[in-house]
Structure formats: structure tokens, C-alpha cells
Amino acid sequence: xxxxxxxxxxxxxxxxxxxxxxxxxxxxxxxxxxxxxxxxxxxxxxxxxxxxxxxxxxxxxxxxxxxxxxxxxxxxxxxxxxxxxxxxxxxxxxxxxxxxxxxxxxxxxxxxxxxxxxxxxxxxxxxxxxxxxxxxxxxxxxxxxxxxxxxxxxxxxxxxxxxxxxxxxxxxxxxxxxxxxxxxxxxxxxxxxxxxxxxxxxxxxxxxxxxxxxxxxxxxxxxxxxxxxxxxxxxxxxxxxxxxxxxxxxxxxxxxxxxxxxxxxxxxxxxxxxxxxxxxxxxxxxxxxxxxxxxxxxxxxxxxxxxxxxxxxxxxxxxxxxxxxxxxxxxxxxxxxxxxxxxxxxxxxxxxxxxxxxxxxxxxxxxxxxxxxxxxxxxxxxxxxxxxxxxxxxxxxxxxxxxxxxxxxxxxxxxxxxxxxxxxxxxxxxxxxxxxxxxxxxxx
Amino acid sequence: xxxxxxxxxxxxxxxxxxxxxxxxxxxxxxxxxxxxxxxxxxxxxxxxxxxxxxxxxxxxxxxxxxxxxxxxxxxxxxxxxxxxxxxxxxxxxxxxxxxxxxxxxxxxxxxxxxxxxxxxxxxxxxxxxxxxxxxxxxxxxxxxxxxxxxxxxxxxxxxxxxxxxxxxxxxxxxxxxxxxxxxxxxxxxxxxxxxxxxxxxxxxxxxxxxxxxxxxxxxxxxxxxxxxxxxxxxxxxxxxxxxxxxxxxxxxxxxxxxxxxxxxxxxxxxxxxxxxxxxxxxxxxxxxxxxxxxxxxxxxxxxxxxxxxxxxxxxxxxxxxxxxxxxxxxxxxxxxxxxxxxxxxxxxxxxxxxxxxxxxxxxxxxxxxxxxxxxxxxxxxxxxxxxxxxxxxxxxxxxxxxxxxxxxxxxxxxxxxxxxxxxxxxxxxxxxxxxxxxxxxxxxxxxxxxxxxxxxxxxxxxxxxxxxxxxxxxxxxxxxxxxxxxxxxxxxxxxxxxxxxxxxxxxxxxxxx
Numbered sequence: 001x002x003x004x005x006x007x008x009x010x011x012x013x014x015x016x017x018x019x020x021x022x023x024x025x026x027x028x029x030x031x032x033x034x035x036x037x038x039x040x041x042x043x044x045x046x047x048x049x050x051x052x053x054x055x056x057x058x059x060x061x062x063x064x065x066x067x068x069x070x071x072x073x074x075x076x077x078x079x080x081x082x083x084x085x086x087x088x089x090x091x092x093x094x095x096x097x098x099x100x101x102x103x104x105x106x107x108x109x110x111x112x113x114x115x116x117x118x119x120x121x122x123x124x125x126x127x128x129x130x131x132x133x134x135x136x137x138x139x140x141x142x143x144x145x146x147x148x149x150x151x152x153x154x155x156x157x158x159x160x161x162x163x164x165x166x167x168x169x170x171x172x173x174x175x176x177x178x179x180x181x182x183x184x185x186x187x188x189x190x191x192x193x194x195x196x197x198x199x200x201x202x203x204x205x206x207x208x209x210x211x212x213x214x215x216x217x218x219x220x221x222x223x224x225x226x227x228x229x230x231x232x233x234x235x236x237x238x239x240x241x242x243x244x245x246x247x248x249x250x251x252x253x254x255x256x257x258x259x260x261x262x263x264x265x266x267x268x269x270x271x272x273x274x275x276x277x278x279x280x281x282x283x284x285x286x287x288x289x290x291x292x293x294x295x296x297x298x299x300x301x302x303x304x305x306x307x308x309x310x311x312x313x314x315x316x317x318x319x320x321x322x323x324x325x326x327x328x329x330x331x332x333x334x335x336x337x338x339x340x341x342x343x344x345x346x347x348x349x350x351x352x353x354x355x356x357x358x359x360x361x362x363x364x365x366x367x368x369x370x371x372x373x374x375x376x377x378x379x380x381x382x383x384x385x386x387x388x389x390x391x392x393x394x395x396x397x398x399x400x401x402x403x404x405x406x407x408x409x410x411x412x413x414x415x416x417x418x419x420x421x422x423x424x425x426x427x428x429x430x431x432x433x434x435x436x437x438x439x440x441x442x443x444x
Numbered sequence: 445x446x447x448x449x450x451x452x453x454x455x456x457x458x459x460x461x462x463x464x465x466x467x468x469x470x471x472x473x474x475x476x477x478x479x480x481x482x483x484x485x486x487x488x489x490x491x492x493x494x495x496x497x498x499x500x501x502x503x504x505x506x507x508x509x510x511x512x513x514x515x516x517x518x519x520x521x522x523x524x525x526x527x528x529x530x531x532x533x534x535x536x537x538x539x540x541x542x543x544x545x546x547x548x549x550x551x552x553x554x555x556x557x558x559x560x561x562x563x564x565x566x567x568x569x570x571x572x573x574x575x576x577x578x579x580x581x582x583x584x585x586x587x588x589x590x591x592x593x594x595x596x597x598x599x600x601x602x603x604x605x606x607x608x609x610x611x612x613x614x615x616x617x618x619x620x621x622x623x624x625x626x627x628x629x630x631x632x633x634x635x636x637x638x639x640x641x642x643x644x645x646x647x648x649x650x651x652x653x654x655x656x657x658x659x660x661x662x663x664x665x666x667x668x669x670x671x672x673x674x675x676x677x678x679x680x681x682x683x684x685x686x687x688x689x690x691x692x693x694x695x696x697x698x699x700x701x702x703x704x705x706x707x708x709x710x711x712x713x714x715x716x717x718x719x720x721x722x723x724x725x726x727x728x729x730x731x732x733x734x735x736x737x738x739x740x741x742x743x744x745x746x747x748x749x750x751x752x753x754x755x756x757x758x759x760x761x762x763x764x765x766x767x768x769x770x771x772x773x774x775x776x777x778x779x780x781x782x783x784x785x786x787x788x789x790x791x792x793x794x795x796x797x798x799x800x801x802x803x804x805x806x807x808x809x810x811x812x813x814x815x816x817x818x819x820x821x822x823x824x825x826x827x828x829x830x831x832x833x834x835x836x837x838x839x840x841x842x843x844x845x846x847x848x849x850x851x852x853x854x855x856x857x858x859x860x861x862x863x864x865x866x867x868x869x870x871x872x873x874x875x876x877x878x879x880x881x882x883x884x885x886x887x888x889x890x891x892x893x894x895x896x897x898x899x900x901x902x903x904x905x906x907x908x909x910x911x912x913x914x915x916x917x918x919x920x921x922x923x924x925x926x927x928x929x930x931x932x933x934x935x936x937x938x939x940x941x942x943x944x945x946x947x948x949x950x951x952x953x954x955x956x957x
Contacts, residue, residue: 044559045559045834062539065540069564082541089535141753378671378678379680383882387878402949443721443949
């Protein structure tokens, strides 16, 4: 099916039915999911999917409908529903669609070989990573391993003449295992995602990390409630970055619902903290040539050496704020309205070897796991469950779990005093290892 | 399309990171040629609408699915129509209409599952999906399928004001009422966020055991959040209301009540000070505090982790695992509750399942596969987010059963600690049993009284310890609605009476004095 022609036709259809502006966002793709356990295939799941979302503007009111049936009758029905539903919303002069016909130059999103790699090879990858993870004698059970892949095409057309598309692939594999000792159980897992099948890590590397994560957390102890330095390993970066991302959402800022609302151009973190949002990086897992409403993506500095430099916008919110959209319109698939979201969002690499961060810490917590919601964007409060290693005199001493950590975002960000050189840009939401001086730890 | 990295409230690790799909979602399309909707909306009877495909199509699909072997196959057809209207800053910002239909075909052979799904529902696409799903059973023994025959299930859902007959003006009106009530509550409430969601979901299930079952269920989900702004502090309160029912949901609890409950929390929490950290006694008020038991005990009792022998409750059936005052139930038959769908998404009747009875572990929650693997009954917990997902054991309405203590006595007899009035959510590792949840509204307890409000803290512990350390259970059972994530979403409710737990680790930001 010619989806470019279809999206244009659908836009015209909405205009014919009474919309002043219209946008059609179509996704078409397939996915494959294999789960293996104890050396045997447990689940095989394969499907093709498609769907389209219509955004319409009728005399300043916005509404949306989505549909996954591409028959003529169903599409007409969906367009009618969208236009009819617009009567429910409030007129807003900011309800406009973008007209930038450009595309960001983004490469490395699509692997033409992925469909050629045999199913047997993919199954073998899942089997291998499990087999290797089970090798250590402390690992007693497998919770399963798996391989996933997907291919998708995205098509967007709007009534300002935009008509753009791209295609992408992503594949991943991983394993999850259990280590036991007496009555103790500990679990650990690792996965690897890439755009290109050939660039996946070796099953050895993934298996070893999964196994280590599990057996290193046996024989944990508790420590007393106290203040101590806390080292955030890249696996837990989300607990800090998530709140910053939500805090720079331009709409929240306008509504006064962000702890960063009044902080533009202010110093909100230590000099060592630079945070970037990049939709253009080649092969980036969250890279794309245009955002959820068709604007070219960018690479932007959000925090520059501790100073807040950038909020994020889509077209409607940008108009309201009197600025240009930053290309951060984000959709959770064809079924959702474009909100505001990040692309590849990360803390910039620092100069210090992560081993040296541990060595420089007299007493502290090396975090491997954090639970909870992270930094609350409305007020910057942070509280979470914690597990990892206790550090004494610059050395890992013993594993800990069942602790809590808490603080406020500004205290934490300003107390980042060491940033590591271990930034892995193969992940889309990540940071290097970093240390926060003195956080409250809850224990016995 | 991305690897699914959503931050789930439930930390069930394996399925979380292994899953990847086109954005899972719940928009549906009604294709007039295939679907006949019967709108019956009489009082005190369930809404029934049948998705009509010729039963021979199901039989042929199932035969194709079992062609290469396998002992069980099913076809799940789903059609969902949804409306979501958002109000922010006193404006109706967006209105989203979703139409989503599709079918999934599954084959089970031993411990293996093959699965394929399609957006288009025709005999051809179903047969194709069956063929793809059938490969996993190659070379295995085959159990011959039984021709499907339509059956019934007990219904616990009544609809008085069907959603199809509600004009959009009424939806806007309840939102407007909530918005006004929130803003009127106190000048420090600067803004309200109102989300109105309703859907009608039609299901047809046909399987190789000869089952054919159809229904159509309405679901409503109303969320109010209020932003309170004080001197240098802000607090976002939240209150949610959800039922499988018609629009009459708002006659039982009004939009004003929802908004005022939410606004009250926002205002009170503007005075919150730092919460102390460390191990202390915790009294949790009745209601959505039940997320405690959903996380700490519910997930670990789901049959899939037990069947894989990696769950923390593996091998403990019949043993005393909790204190004498602790009885825990999962009940999919509570009338009109958010977690009640009459029968699960595999066609098994939902019912009341007592999981832990006065401290003794009596039952796990199963789906068809784990029931088979464990040689246990099907408890009616096989649920799926949509036709794009495989059913797995999920909870329905999970609660700590009421005890005999008066809630005011529980507080009065607590010397010190934290009184938790509401929670956001939590997560659990079903293998290690470590769970945690996050408080929204909480107070210090000093000499048996609630005193200063304290900022949202994390509570963390091990589930086996927690349920042994519950030493008081009130008589005031209440529930709250929630969204459970386990690699896919499920609508649930969780409840409890006021309870006290001795010795949970609290993650505050100040050292105890």
C-alpha cells in the first residue's frame, strides 16, 4: 500500500469534512518476540500491525481519533469521530500545526539485514545467553532469556503540505537469572538493544553482567540510618534524569507545575553537570529525522555546566510560550496525541574513571538499584528504595539492600562532585557513573 | 518503535525488559461488516453484545493452530472504543477517540506458547495467525479440538446508564463540576487536571476445549489531580474513581467529592516537613493503601513465577507465612469493581480466591498455562492488556480482609512512627520478595496521634517480613483503583482496612531525632 498517498488522502478527507487543519500519523510494522527458558523455546510471538491517528483542528478546537482498520469505511468513521469530537474542546489560538518541511539528517536507523538473519540464529542467541549466564555455580535458576526485534515505518502528512516518512529497526536480547544461597534468593538481568543485528553485544558479555548482578547481591547486610556519599551507576541514572526531563517540559513550566519553572539561566546543578537531548545521533535508539508532529529533531543542551539552558516544546506549547518548537513532540505510538518528550537524553561524559570514584569515597553507597518514582517534577522531592554495595575506605565492602535514599533535587544536583568517563551512548536515556556528596540513607 | 522501557510501577523484571512492541495500546475499530452490537441496557442485567463471527471460522482457525501438534489453542477477538477528554487550566484541552480491533491466536504445547495477532479480522487473517502460532508445537502430541459451543458466565456487572447513550455534554459537565469544586476548595489550589476516560470493550473467546464466550463491558476511569502552591512548596494531589459500570458511577460518588478529596490532600501537604528516615512502625489507612498487599504479596503469588520456581512463595503452599490476623483475597466477582470482568481473558469464570487465610498460604493465582504446570485449579486470573498481548496471571481486586480492630484504636495504640493516609504506587521483585511503595499523604505519629504532615517517603521491606509483622487489622475495608504493569497493563483495584505494620524501613530525608 502506498502509505504516503494514503496519509495525504486522509488529510484531504479531514479538510473535506470540515477541519481547518489536519494531520495524519501512520505506523506500519512487524515484531518478533522469542522467549527461551532452560534451553527450550517457551514463547514465540510474531505479528504485523498498523494504525493511523488523525489530529484535526476545527475553528480553533483540537480533537483526535485513531484507528487500526484501514478499510475505507473504518477510516471514514474515524475521521468523522475526530471532527465530531472537536466540538468538546475549548478554542485555543495556539492550536496550530507545524509547517517546517525540513528533515534532520539522521542515519543508521534501519538495518536491511535484520529480516535476513535466520530465525534459528535469533533463537540460538537467546539460548546462548541463557546457557552462559547459568555457568556460574551460584546461579541456580533461569527466569528466562529472549530475543526481540521490530521493524516499523512512520508516515506523517499535514494540511501545511508536510509529507515525511522514515523507517527503523530495533533488536534486543537479554537474560534474567536467579542466584541462591541457602534461603537467600537474588535476581539479576541484563539486556542489549541496537538498531543493527550485527552490532549487538556478544552473549558472553550480556550473560556475565546478568550473572554478576545476581550473585553479587547475595549475603547482603543492612547499615544504620546515616548520611553518606552515594554513587549512581548508569543503571540507576533514570531516577535522577527522569525528574529533570519532566521538569523541563515546557507545558508544565507554563502551568507552574515544575520545580524548574522559574529557573531558566539559573545554576541548578554543579559545574560538572551537562545534560543533552539529541534526536539526531546516528544509530541512536531514540533518534528520528522528525518529531511526533513532523518537525526536524535537534541536538540541544538542556543543562550546561550546571546552568539550566533549555525547556522542551512542541508546536502548540511553543506558540503559547512565544518561542519556537524545539522538535520535542513525542507520541506513544499512533494512538496518542503528540505530547512533549525527549529523544536521546543523557548526562555528558566526565573525566574520571569510575573505579577512581569508588576509591575517592571514604564511606558511601554504590547504587545498583533504585525503586520508586525518582524526582517528583512538581516539587523536586526525591525518595526511593536502594540496593547496591557499601563502600568503606575507598573499597567495595559488602552488598546492601532494603535501604532508602532521599533528598531534594536541588541539593542532589548541586552535590554532584564527580562524573565518570563511562557514558554508554548505545542507551537512549543514560548517564555516566556520578557521585552525590552526602545524601540521607535510611537503614536500621 | 522502541524497546519498551516504560517505567513500570511493578518491577517484574523479566517481562519488563524482554518486551518490545509497536506501542501497545487500546484503541479499537468497529468494522460494521463483522460486528453486530446488541445494546441491551436493562436494569440489573449485564450488558451483552456479541461479536458475531460464524462459529465455523473459530473451529477452522483452531484446527489450523493445532495442525502441527499442541494440546490447547484459543482465539481472542477484541473490539474497543474509547473516549478520553482532558481538562487543564479550566480548558478542555484535548479529546481523543480510539477505535481498536484485532484478534490473537495462541497455541500451547507443554511449556511452549506460540502466538500471533492481526489487526484485520477475517477468516484469512485468522488462519494466517493460526499458522504462525502453530510452529511452536511442531512434532508434539496433539489433543484434538472440540467444536465450539456458546456458553455463559456468571455476571457481576450491572449497567444503568449505558455509555453509548450519554451525550458528550454530560461528560464535559462532570469534568467542569470537578474543576470548579477543586478551584473553589482553597485559593492555594492553582490548577486542576481532570482526565475523563471511558471505553466499551467487546471480547469473544473461542478455544479448543469447545468454549465460545462473548461479552461487552463498559469501563470508566476518572482522575483528578490538583496543584497546590504554598510558600516555596508545591504538592500535586491525586484522586481516582473507576468502575465497570455506566455513567451512574457519578451518582454514587460525585465529581465534587473526588475533587475535594484531592484538593484537601494538596492543601494539607503544603505544610509537609521532611520525613524521618529509618525503621519504624507504620499505620496505613484503609483504601488504596491496599497497593501494599498488591505489591508485597499479590505479585509473588501469581502462578507464572511459582511455576518457574523462582517466586519467593515457591513451595510454601500450606505453610504459615504471615501473622494470624492476616487474610488476603483476590476477588474478581466484586460487583462493578475496576478489576472485575466476570470472566478472565481466557474465558475462566472470575471468583473469590482466598490466597492467604489467617496467615496460611492456601492458593496461587493462575492462568490456563500455569494452572496446568502447577496441576492446580484455574482461578480466573488469566488476563491480557489487549489482543496484542498473551494472557498471564494478573490480579483483579486484591485486598487484606477486614479484621476486628477499630481503626482509631490502632492509631491510639501506636506510640510513634508514620501514619500513611495515601500511597502513589509501588513495585516488587517477586523473586527476592523486596518490595517498596511511595507515600503521598503521611503524618508523624506521636503518642498515638497524627501530628505533622511529612513529605512523600518510600517504604521498603521484604514481603515475608511485612506480612508477619502486621499486628493490627481494622474493620474498615475500603478500595482504590489502579493500573498494574507487568510488561503489559491491567485494570485492578486494591484494598485494605487500616493496618499497622511493625518495623518498615522509611526513606525520609532527615535523620531521626
